[in-house]
Amino acid sequence: MKKYKWLNKDSRAFLKRGYLREGESAEQRVVDIAKAAEKHLKIKGFAEKFEDYVARGFYSLASPVWANFGRKRGLPVSCNGVFIEDRMDAILDKQAEVGMQTKHGAGTSAYFGDLRGRGEAINSGGTSSGAVHFMELFDKVSSVVSQSNV
Template identity: 30%
Template sequence: MIFHAQRLYDYMSKHWFMPSTPILSNGGTNRGLPISCFLNEAGDSLHSIVDLWNENVWLASKGGGIGSYWGNLRGIGEKVGQAGKTSGVVPFIRVMDSLTLAISQGSLRRGSAACYLPIWHPEIEEFIDLRRPTGWRS
């Protein structure tokens, strides 16, 4: 164990290897998590979406970067229940973006999240447009 620790120390001293920011800033403390990235996915229910938001807010507040898969959600206008229709995936991703921007990672930096949608999803074009500078916030 000591040999491994010394080897890692030597590599870092020579700039051959450097751990991610959460590992460097949270190591040896009682704050944050010693892991930098987390992956999860939203299911096709309101309960699952809210659970994902809750998990992502908690992870971001502890210093983790997040990658969320949204491809399980139905596209805009598809049937929900007896007579309802979905609002689609884009509004839920917008909420996730706002939550991520609102979270500070222990005064170190803002939260970071990536959202993923498969190319065959009915809202893929709207999803791609979210990244345009002239998108919904303008």
């Protein structure tokens, strides 16, 4: 089986737009990712097998892996999910967490299903604005904080 058959003109052009360093080839980047993974996992021989599997198209790397894995920038993770508890301190803590994840290049998602509904009573008196109201906070932090150009 021909190695890197999937690495055509279009995929090379795409990878050059922010995933590879100046003068770096996609093949070299795969080798560097494989070596970084072997070092992190401490599994002798992992790099060769991993590089072979990517080269043969058995593995397809996520954008943040191409851009960040083994480098001192961003996170090598595509997306993170957070669970939002029905407490104001938890809501604000998770907003900060999502902001930091976004800062380091990760996409984010959140589960708002445990928040009380609009009009339900809250402990300090008054009523809740509902989950959608809090979703706007998370939408804002995600649009304001950059994803490290990834």
